[in-house]
Amino acid sequence: MKTKFVTVGIRVKDLPTSIRFYTQLLNMKIVGRGKLKETRGEWVELTSENTGFTLELNYYEKNSPYYVEYQLGEALDHLTFKVDDLDKAFEEAKLSGYPMIDEHKSGTSRWVYVEDPNGI
Amino acid sequence: MKTKFVTVGIRVKDLPTSIRFYTQLLNMKIVGRGKLKETRGEWVELTSENTGFTLELNYYEKNSPYYVEYQLGEALDHLTFKVDDLDKAFEEAKLSGYPMIDEHKSGTSRWVYVEDPNGI
Numbered sequence: 183m184k185t186k187f188v189t190v191g192i193r194v195k196d197l198p199t200s201i202r203f204y205t206q207l208l209n210m211k212i213v214g215r216g217k218l219k220e221t222r223g224e225w226v227e228l229t230s231e232n233t234g235f236t237l238e239l240n241y242y243e244k245n246s247p248y249y250v251e252y253q254l255g256e257a258l259d260h261l262t263f264k265v266d267d268l269d270k271a272f273e274e275a276k277l278s279g280y281p282m283i284d285e286h287k288s289g290t291s292r293w294v295y296v297e298d299p300n301g302i
Numbered sequence: 303m304k305t306k307f308v309t310v311g312i313r314v315k316d317l318p319t320s321i322r323f324y325t326q327l328l329n330m331k332i333v334g335r336g337k338l339k340e341t342r343g344e345w346v347e348l349t350s351e352n353t354g355f356t357l358e359l360n361y362y363e364k365n366s367p368y369y370v371e372y373q374l375g376e377a378l379d380h381l382t383f384k385v386d387d388l389d390k391a392f393e394e395a396k397l398s399g400y401p402m403i404d405e406h407k408s409g410t411s412r413w414v415y416v417e418d419p420n421g422i
Contacts, residue, residue, distance in 0.1 A: 183391045185328045187350040187357060189382035190310040208305045218408065230307040235355035237307060240379040255375010257422050259360040262309035271303045288338065302377050 191238035195252050199299040200239050207278050222246035254301045311358040315372050319419040320359050327398050342366035374421045
């Protein structure tokens with residue numbers, strides 16, 4: 183089938199903390215939000231640089247049929263954000279309380295890993 | 303900091319099965335792949351409709367320092383793929399062995415959920 187990959191939805195433990203992380207530190211913009219009565223869930227949709235692809239933060243109330251105690255698990259390995267100045271970026275992350283937890287280099291590429299408020 | 307959200311990386315239990323699911327059923331294209339000696343990891347990068355955003359399949363050998371027994375967890379709620387004909391799409395998924403596990407409607411939108419080979 184023909185498909186267009188448009189969104190990744192992550193579960194968040196707490197919406198305000200995650201919104202701050204993705205909008206204030208990573209500079210994403212909120213492009214939508216809402217609540218679904220049937221799931222007792224709340225979602226916030228974010229994008230960066232108008233690529234069209236969105237990150238959706240999903241939060242379920244404790245009385246939601248979709249609520250389960252948050253376990254990080256392995257399904258989500260990482261989310262990648264390109265930055266112009268990596269050293270400056272992880273210094274800024276560190277000052278915001280999100281220190282570098284891992285680093286890789288390969289050829290001319292460098293990756294620095296920080297954990298979001300959900301342990302991602 | 304200015305960022306561009308470019309990739310979501312998921313952990314897969316088995317590369318060939320996941321590659322088949324994302325390329326044959328969801329029609330994504332492989333745009334890169336490689337192995338990292340230092341992590342004993344293998345990755346395959348996929349895209350759909352040249353949006354620039356990629357899905358990265360990450361596989362770690364059992365002797366990799368990053369290997370852990372796969373637990374699905376809650377961090378990754380869902381990946382969203384837009385299709386032209388939803389009924390046809392989930393019939394095709396069902397025939398490929400991936401039946402619908404949930405469904406939602408809201409306004410003029412409809413979502414059908416299927417599980418990938420990793421339980422995502």
